[in-house]
Amino acid sequence: MNPDLPVFRYHPDPIASGSVRESAETCACCHRATGWIYTATFYTAQEVSGSFCPWCIADGSAAERFDGEFMDSYGLAGVGEEILHEVTRRTPGFHAWQDPHWLVHCGDAAAFVGEVGYSELAAHPEALDQLRQELRLGGLHDAAQVDQFLTHLGESATAMLFRCTACGAHLAYADAS
Numbered sequence: 001m002n003p004d005l006p007v008f009r010y011h012p013d014p015i016a017s018g019s020v021r022e023s024a025e026t027c028a029c030c031h032r033a034t035g036w037i038y039t040a041t042f043y044t045a046q047e048v049s050g051s052f053c054p055w056c057i058a059d060g061s062a063a064e065r066f067d068g069e070f071m072d073s074y075g076l077a078g079v080g081e082e083i084l085h086e087v088t089r090r091t092p093g094f095h096a097w098q099d100p101h102w103l104v105h106c107g108d109a110a111a112f113v114g115e116v117g118y119s120e121l122a123a124h125p126e127a128l129d130q131l132r133q134e135l136r137l138g139g140l141h142d143a144a145q146v147d148q149f150l151t152h153l154g155e156s157a158t159a160m161l162f163r164c165t166a167c168g169a170h171l172a173y174a175d176a177s
């Protein structure tokens with residue numbers, strides 16, 4: 001983690017996840033070249049030329065100025081207004097094939113870790129179990145089919161890995177191309 005970047009409670013290492021990269025680009029909000037630029041989603045009805053520095057994300061100025069959000073509130077139903085606001089308006093989003101969304105655990109938004117394949121996911125059995133259940137609920141009833149899908153994560157589909165900010169458990173959802 002780069003110690004100079006602002007701290008994002010719900011996205012602790014946006015460089016590792018690829019949502020922020022080193023760049024000479026100027027920020028579309030503060031017009032400074034901070035050396036870092038945001039690369040993932042931002043939803044707004046306004047025209048934005050360029051992207052944002054991590055500081056304009058962290059202090060909410062980019063979301064406020066362009067009346068936009070970095071993340072859809074889908075999935076964040078169980079959390080308080082303040083947490084919802086922090087995730088959607090003051091936290092870097094991430095790259096995904098389908099519309100990205102956030103996961104919730106212990107009544108709080110979880111921290112986004114990154115996009116992973118099967119081998120990384122297998123290091124967190126609780127995330128694997130939870131994903132297995134989710135796939136069954138989603139209509140995959142054949143256990144062999146579920147396992148086949150999971151072991152091929154990283155190829156035609158990937159998993160978005162999160163970590164609970166309260167209990168530390170990992171959780172994930174599947175993202176298909």
Ligand SMILES: [Zn+2]
Binds near residue numbers: 027031032055056
């Ligand atoms: Zn800025």
Ligand SMILES: [Zn+2]
Binds near residue numbers: 164165166167169
């Ligand atoms: Zn938890």
